[in-house]
Amino acid sequence: MVSTFEVLAEPRRREILDLLRARERPVGDLVERLALSQPAVSKHLRVLREAGLVEVRTDAQRRWYRLRAEPLRELEAWLAPYRRLWDEHLDALERHLDTMPDDPEESGS
């Protein structure tokens, strides 16, 4: 099994998800937009499927792929504790700038 992080490491797979964010799409549609071979796209879709990031619906020969955002919560959860950190750093920077004297030439080069 592959973690959500590894699945998203692939730029093409992120592109696919971005495309599916707009709407459900058949494979051929993705192939066109990604300028990638059909088997390559199918392979990525398989990985995404096994990670639960997409669902398929069969309609005659067409397979319509749809986004499933739920596994992205894992990302969200991991990221959460870091969010406060960059906020803190920004605050620190602001405080720093607030206490700076207004002589930009001073510390040059």
Next chain:
Amino acid sequence: MVSTFEVLAEPRRREILDLLRARERPVGDLVERLALSQPAVSKHLRVLREAGLVEVRTDAQRRWYRLRAEPLRELEAWLAPYRRLWDEHLDALERHLDTMPDDPEESGS
């Protein structure tokens, strides 16, 4: 150059960041806690450094590594549009459950 996504695909690197979230640490400390060889850890640290996810401070022979959360904003930014999606889906589920009649036997098997 390596994208933040690829950098975070490695479980060990996420572990390293998680450790650094608590406090600045020298390499040896990370080696102990990760049960990984020192060169392996150094290699991961190099990747993290080049991605701007950590900073080093030299103190005699020790190198103290510190977290830099800022590049994680890229993740955050990518994730943002998806966040509403899983919220929407939850809402849809809730609405669905609200309109369900209370006869759990009906749709069995």
Next chain:
DNA sequence: AAGCTATATAACCATAGCGACATGTACACG
């Protein structure tokens, strides 16, 4: 049933990533 369409799978190749071991480098200390 034959043939076309849409997609999946198989087989193969090239490359990259991660690990371990060995070695280089920088600093402290006696």
Next chain:
DNA sequence: CGTGTACATGTCGCTATGGTTATATAGCTT
């Protein structure tokens, strides 16, 4: 100034991954 400590870097082997080409599968269509 040689030795130990703390870390980085080089090299190598293995495995995994992503791409391509060829082929299998499934469903219309006539």
